[in-house]
Amino acid sequence: MKYIKYAFILSLFLYSCSKDEIDDITIDPPDPPVIVDCELDYTTLQSSYNKISSHYQPMNIPFVDYAALLNTTLSPVGLFGIYAASGNFDGNSDPDVVMVTNNGDNPSENEVVIALDGIVRIAFKSPQVGTRKISVKDLNQDSIDDIILFGHGPDVANSSGDYTTIIYMYGNGSYKVAEIGSVSGYHHTGAVGPLGINGGLPDVLEINSQAFTNDPDGFVNLYWNNGLSELWIQDETNIPNHWVARIYHSELFDFNNDGIMDLILGGHEWEESWMATASGTVQWRTHILKGLGNGQFDIENPVILPSIVNWGVITDFDMYDLDKDGQTEIIITRTTGKDNTPGIPWEGQIYDGHIIQILKGSNFSWYEWKRIEQPSEIFSNPTIHIEWPYATKVYDVNKDCLLDIVPESDKLNSSTYASYNTIRGLYYEQQENGNFLIKYKR
Numbered sequence: 001m002k003y004i005k006y007a008f009i010l011s012l013f014l015y016s017c018s019k020d021e022i023d024d025i026t027i028d029p030p031d032p033p034v035i036v037d038c039e040l041d042y043t044t045l046q047s048s049y050n051k052i053s054s055h056y057q058p059m060n061i062p063f064v065d066y067a068a069l070l071n072t073t074l075s076p077v078g079l080f081g082i083y084a085a086s087g088n089f090d091g092n093s094d095p096d097v098v099m100v101t102n103n104g105d106n107p108s109e110n111e112v113v114i115a116l117d118g119i120v121r122i123a124f125k126s127p128q129v130g131t132r133k134i135s136v137k138d139l140n141q142d143s144i145d146d147i148i149l150f151g152h153g154p155d156v157a158n159s160s161g162d163y164t165t166i167i168y169m170y171g172n173g174s175y176k177v178a179e180i181g182s183v184s185g186y187h188h189t190g191a192v193g194p195l196g197i198n199g200g201l202p203d204v205l206e207i208n209s210q211a212f213t214n215d216p217d218g219f220v221n222l223y224w225n226n227g228l229s230e231l232w233i234q235d236e237t238n239i240p241n242h243w244v245a246r247i248y249h250s251e252l253f254d255f256n257n258d259g260i261m262d263l264i265l266g267g268h269e270w271e272e273s274w275m276a277t278a279s280g281t282v283q284w285r286t287h288i289l290k291g292l293g294n295g296q297f298d299i300e301n302p303v304i305l306p307s308i309v310n311w312g313v314i315t316d317f318d319m320y321d322l323d324k325d326g327q328t329e330i331i332i333t334r335t336t337g338k339d340n341t342p343g344i345p346w347e348g349q350i351y352d353g354h355i356i357q358i359l360k361g362s363n364f365s366w367y368e369w370k371r372i373e374q375p376s377e378i379f380s381n382p383t384i385h386i387e388w389p390y391a392t393k394v395y396d397v398n399k400d401c402l403l404d405i406v407p408e409s410d411k412l413n414s415s416t417y418a419s420y421n422t423i424r425g426l427y428y429e430q431q432e433n434g435n436f437l438i439k440y441k442r
């Protein structure tokens with residue numbers, strides 16, 4: 001009886017409504033099925049041995065506005081850059097970030113700033129004049145990442161250089177800064193991983209690309225980890241100083257899964273006339289040196305990787321199985337460069353734009369699989385050039401569990417850097433068919 005009464009009242013109500021109002025109260029179609037985001041576990045993307053290399057960075061997060069974290073505004077004029085790396089610097093599962101400013105115009109203002117769980121907690125004057133690479137690895141086996149700074153000092157010929165420096169992080173926001181390098185040098189790059197000197201602990205390899213001038217018979221330095229004592233012993237590899245005269249980027253990675261770290265190297269991929277008469281071989285080609293263990297590498301048989309004409313400046317290496325076929329791909333980030341170009345941004349000539357080259361292969365046999373081309377406006381827009389992506393990130397941006405490629409730079413990430421507004425959020429989104437599409441995360 002009660003229901004009949006309600007039905008009667010409802011029918012009166014419906015009768016009193018116009019047709020439009022009746023449409024308004026019709027029942028909506030059922031919701032489309034909810035698509036659940038796919039969450040990649042970044043710790044599963046590398047083999048257990050390659051997790052001991054500083055290439056392994058499961059806490060990487062893209063699109064961080066480093067300039068905003070530092071409360072600074074980047075300028076298109078002058079020599080100021082922010083170098084950054086992610087890690088676990090406080091022992092919890094939220095990503096932390098370390099930033100080091102490299103102010104070529106006023107190096108005394110360089111600082112190290114560490115944000116824990118997104119909040120700036122540590123800031124101090126940088127011990128380096130020209131930090132150029134930050135590696136992250138737990139060096140003292142306390143399950144908290146430590147920070148390794150490679151610096152080249154003033155970015156000039158015959159540079160006074162920088163000492164390789166470690167920032168030990170102790171988890172409660174406390175830290176210790178230690179210069180481990182015994183040689184101040186033009187360390188544009190370096191890498192951290194077990195070199196087989198003292199068991200499986202990560203060692204530090206620093207690459208001084210100017211060392212061949214004052215130490216032409218010398219070899220690339222390494223520092224082996226004496227473990228929990230945080231003591232470092234200087235040693236050397238068998239890589240001659242001349243060999244790395246044009247090497248500005250490097251990573252340790254076991255390409256052939258033999259449990260010995262191999263070394264991928266690149267920088268300026270062109271031959272200059274002086275090299276022909278140099279007292280040692282300058283290996284200007286992008287290449288892999290097979291690791292032989294005990295800090296030694298197979299110099300006699302470098303694995304030469306495919307070059308790209310006029311895109312000869314290497315800015316980053318990444319190794320991931322992008323297409324889930326069980327084989328690692330090598331992702332090489334490049335910007336423009338060739339012989340006889342001025343060393344400043346020069347439209348279309350040097351340090352202008354980027355290209356992502358992806359190699360397929362296995363062990364020590366590699367071929368170019370594909371190139372990812374930048375949006376055309378990067379080349380046509382004269383205000384976008386030198387801020388090349390020095391830290392490309394491989395990351396699943398759109399949460400479909402396919403790895404995407406994010407070409408990052410301090411300026412591209414900075415919301416206040418107006419000249420880059422049109423390309424901010426740029427990434428290359430992997431599709432099911434293995435192609436990468438230009439996309440923008442807004």
Ligand SMILES: [Ca+2]
Nearest residue numbers: 094095096117
């Ligand atoms: Ca954290």
Ligand SMILES: [Ca+2]
Nearest residue numbers: 138139140144
């Ligand atoms: Ca540690």
Ligand SMILES: [Ca+2]
Nearest residue numbers: 254255256260
């Ligand atoms: Ca190997």
Ligand SMILES: [Ca+2]
Nearest residue numbers: 321323325327
């Ligand atoms: Ca693959």
